[in-house]
Every structure is written in structure tokens, then in C-alpha cells.
Amino acid sequence: MTTKQWLLSGTVAFTCLVSTTAGAGPIENYSPVTSARLENPEPGNWMLYRRTYDGQGYSPLDQINTTNVKSMTPVWTFSTGVVEGHEAPPIVNNGVMFVATPMGQVIAINARTGDEYWRYKRQLPDDLFQLHPTSRGVGLWQDKLYLATTDDHVVALDAKTGKVLWDTKVQDYKKGQYLTLMPLVVDGKVIVGGSGGEFGVRGYVVAFDANDGKELWRTFTIPGEGEPGHDTWSGDDWKTGGGSAWMTGNYDTDTKTIYWGVGNAAPWPGSTHPGDNLYTSSVLGLDPNTGKIKAYHQYHQNDSWDWDEVEAPILIDLQRDGRSFKSLIHPGRDAIFWVLERQADKINYVAGWPFVQTDVWKGIEAETGKPIVDPAHKPVMGTRIEFCPSLWGGKDWPSAAYSPKTRFVYVPANDNFCGGFTGEKVPLVPGQLWLGTKPEDIGLKVKPGADHYGELQAWDPATGKKVWQQNYPKSQLFGSVTATAGDLVLVGGTNDRMFRAYHAKTGELLWEQKTNSGIMGMPVAYEVDGTEYIAVQSGWGVDAQRIQDALATTNNIGVENNVPQGGVVWVFAVKK
């Protein structure tokens, strides 16, 4: 790609955008979103991807709790009219809910009644190749909201009316660039990272001015010539090396550092891109004002397994081994539960251990934190290599949660899966997939005699001990987890369409409800007029569906492959 192609921001294209206003709108008395509110959100609101900048996925609401959750019941639902994977948390700001759906829609809803205020429908191009047709939500700032789209634009809408305020082209969707994440808003900057590692792009994180959409900085996740880390690449591999940054980052408000997860290297077999390949499969600590890389930690080197580590680590104040420190906690796709220490300009390795079975790692170097690879399970060209866990890893993008009450980390994990493929040289055609293998050669294996696949795990990061675990005998677990001060752990993620609440301390199943489809989306808790609500989108698709199809083919497991598609926002409360 040329420099010119990378610098396409600022293009305004209002012509292809539609917003409609329904009965309940426009919104009166909207509460503008400020830095102070984002840094210290009111307990009843959910305005960031994981509610708070530290990414804990925890609500301090406790009106719905272990005692009364058995009386939790749906109070309203809302059909989005869209199929495919509904992965976004419903975002709530003082009684107004914003729901992002696949195909570039945003729906503003009265969070108490379920009435629609307005709906924005992006008119996506006919020739768009949507590998991951989804959106993970909208960011808020002042009286605007921000949507990242699969045709690679960032759009600002008026939160009260849905009217388009600005529309910035980030890069060219025809070159395999796309966006699926919820923008992170920090001090008037709208920050996103690009998807597209599977198309042989060069990853980046980019910030736009929240007021006018002008690009402020762009930091590539793969260092170019003259930049530190460039020597971890050979030849021109860095130009097409992947390193997508397609999940929302977290933010340390004290040190003013954003932590952003970086994805796998491209194409998949590591022998096609010799070297450690910074900063693929890493976490970056970035200055939100300049984009400068202040610190990094690479979880595993020369990624060969499609194990991107895009979920940003959770920021937790931790006490471990007799000392207190500010940690970064990351249950990795590489099957390792990572405990790191964050300092203003440094990230230190503290500990790591496998949280599901893996045959890829023989251990971790204590000094450096580098995992030691077993070459027998590292994909190469021309030979089929098998490895555990599968391509989806021990835990994919669905988020873990942390409860500061229990001090446990809740991990949506998958075990008893292995995968494999044969590396193959494939020419790069811009805009077309570039995996380094034939898709029909990709396999998923299940361990004979395995009695379950999905696992909801509770870990104590201070001791490295697993406290409890729930197993799912006939399903993967592919959904984000949320914890609440009511000592509840909320999660969907299974192919039986259930939404569940567990006891945060014991793992006891306290409540479940079958929904219209499977739940990949993130549960949230919010409060309006003194009532606590739990909300989640049900809408199966994308990778959950892919794993499902694979499992269903193993007919000795007894897994059904009949999860219906179609999105519905579900909102629950306890009957009074």
C-alpha cells in the first residue's frame, strides 16, 4: 500500500447514509458525555465497551443479586430486523440505549420502555466482502456517538436525532480493510484499530478528532523502516504482516496510557515471515494524545496459529507474591493466562500458565516471559501440522470480566479442541483473503471421549488458582462475560440459546432464560428511575456459528446445528 492510500481520512460521503426517526424521538434532555463521566461513570450507566476504562466488565449495581435473580424476567424486547452476529453491548446513557447491529445499523431506544427513538442504516456497498459482518458498539462523546463500519468508515451521529455529523473514510474496503470494533473515546479523540490481517494488511491504531473527524495520529502496529522493532521482520514481510488491532482498547487514566491488543501475523505459517514479528500478538501501551508507543509486551513470537491477542488486557490493582502492583490480565488466545505488570513506560512479565490444554508450549522463560514452542506443533509449509487448542485458541475475542468484590477473573474458555492446517504459498491479491493455507484444509478436532467443550472459568489472579468452572457438554462457549456487584456472572455464548446468571463466588447456576437466537453479545447492567435492568443482544453468527458447524459435523457428539439467526435486544428486571 502506498502512503497515499493510508491517508484517506477526511473524505466525507453523506450521500449513502440514512437515518430514520420513529415514534418516540427525538430524545429530550440528553446527558452530554464528558471525560469526567467516562472516567468515573455513574453506577447506572454503561457508556464504554466494558463500562469502565479499565476494561473490567463490572457493574456496581446490586439490586439484582444472588437472592432475587431467580425472579428476573424479560421486561421488553426489540427485534433489530438484522441477521448475523450481534456482538455489541447495549450502550446506556441516562435512560437512552444505543444498539449497534451487523450491516452498519444503530438503533436509539428508550431504555425503560423499549420504544425506538431513531435508527441509522448505513447503505453498505454492493461489492463489500464482509468476512465478519458485525459491529461491537458505539462510542459516546458530548452529544455525539461514533460507529466504525465494515466498509471502513468512522461515522459520527447526533445522539439525539441519529443525523450524520461527519463521516471519515479510514482506508479502502476494496483492499481488505474493515472495522468492527467499538470506538474508544478518550478526551475528545475517537480511537479505532483496523481489521484485515487475513487480507495481508499492515495493522494500525488511529485517532480522529471527535468534533470534525480529522485524523490526529496513526500508529502502525508493525514498525516501518527506521522504527524500533522493524528488525524483527525479514525483507518486505512487514508491509503485509497482519497485526490487526480490531478490538477496543482499555485506558489507564493515571498514566494516560491506552492498552491495545494486536492480532496475529500474516499469512499464518510463521516460516513465511521469519522473526519475532513485533508487534503482532502483543499488547501495546500508547499515548492517546500522540499515538506514541510507550510500552509493549509480545505474548508469543512469530505467530503461526492465527492466535491474535486482540482483546485488550484488563487493568487490575493486584496483590500477588507479597506485593501490590498495577497489573494487566490477559487470558490469551494462545491458551496462557497472562499476568503482567504495567508501569508508565514499561510492561513486565509476572506470571503465565495454561488455562486450557495445549501442546504448543513447553513452558515460559521466567526472565523474558517468552513461551517456549514445541516445533512439532508449529505450522510450516507443505506439511500438515496439528496443534491444541484450535485456531480459535483457549479464548477468542469474547471478553473476560473481573469483579473487584470477589477478586476473580471470569473467562469464557474452550477446551478439548485442536486444529491444524497445511501451510501453502498463496499469492497476495489485494482485497482477497491471504491465509497461507487452503481453507478446505483447515480442520477442527475434538478430543475423543471429551465430555464438554465450552468452559466458564473463575480464576484468582493473585494465587493462580482456578476457583470454579462450569462445563458445557454440547457447546462451545462464545460470548462475553459481565460481572455485577450483585455477585452475578452473566453470560450467553452456548448453542442452546440460553442466557445465564451464575453465583460469582461459587459458580452455582442461579437463573437461565432461553432466547430467540444464540448470544455472542456482551451483557450490561443499567438503572433507570431506580430500577436495575440487565440487557443483552441475542443474535448468533460469525465465529460462534463456524465452530457450531464444525461441532455439528462430528455426529458422535450429539450437537445440534439449528441455532436460528436474527437479532433481538433483551432487557430483564426483577419483578417487584
Add this chain to the structure above:
Amino acid sequence: MSSSSDQTRRTVILAVLATAAGAAASPSARADEDQPGSDERPQKADVLVFAEGERTGEVIKPEDLKLGGPPVRAWPKDPKTSVVRKGSRLNEVLVIRLDPAELDDETRARFADGIVAYSDTCTHAGCPITGWVKGATGDKNVFKCFCHNSEFDPRQSAQVVFGPAPRRLAALPLTTADGYFTVAATFVGKVGVQQPG
């Protein structure tokens, strides 16, 4: 570290693509984008040319297609202006030769001597269809989109036989004359995906 060392597990051919995964590379509309007419949809009397491989750009003849597949990726070409219509990926087609006895009536009526052509743009989310593999149900090979595993049967107007795709592939009717086959009419059905309501 713990290990799942038993390598005798039952293999599942998946067609899956993990988070950063997708379908195989297919040739793409990049060069000649600016040629007038290159992004117009295929027209009656267009010929089809190889879209990839050593013979890229050469006109495809019936004998170039092996009975029973695999399909060949092709671009339409205006024989009068020589413009290859590869300015839009929505113009790329899969052309395949099948036993006419296997085709249903509608398919047989629309195509030439068992040679059938369909849009390669999956009606689900717009990925290119790249697979010719045994279907999830049944014993026959079908077109497969590896993005989300949709399958289409070219013997039955490319109707969906598996997966999330909502409707069949657009068909490109063909006719034969003088040892060639040419496009007989514009696409039947919408090419590509449909916006939700």
C-alpha cells in the same frame, strides 16, 4: 504444561475460519479498473475468459471444462471492445460443466450443454465462493463459501443447500455457438448481498 497429545482424534473438515480467517484468495478486479465498460454487468454475447492461472485472459472453450468440475473462475469479456469486465468483483463468475442429466429443468433450460455459470459472490455476506467440495448433506460436490459455510448446488439453480445464505446465487445464462459458449442474457437474480430492512 498439560498436553492433549492424543493425535488420533476424529477429524472434522471444517471450512472454518477462525477470527481472522476466511476463504481462499480469488482473482480480483484490480487492473484495468478504469477501462470504460469494465465494471458494467455481463451483457448478452459476452465471452468468458479465465480469471486466474496460466491462461488468464484467454477465452474459455467448452473443452477447457472438465465434466463434473471443478469450476473455473471467469470474467465476462466484451468481444467487440475486448474489455474484460473485471472492474467490479460482482462480475466474477464460476463456470462449470456438469452432466446435463443431473440438472433440474430450470437449470437445464438456462444453460448450454451442461455448462452453467453463476455469480461467485455469496449471497450471505458477499465473500467469494471458492470451494468445490462434498456437501455437508449428501454425497455430491457443491459450491462452498468458506466464510460462513454456505453451500449452493449448481445443479439446482445454485439454491442454498446448507448454511446461512438467504438465497441462491445469481445465474448467468449461457448459450453455445461455433464451438464457443457466450452469455445469453444478463444475470438472473440479484448479485451479491441484500441490505436488511
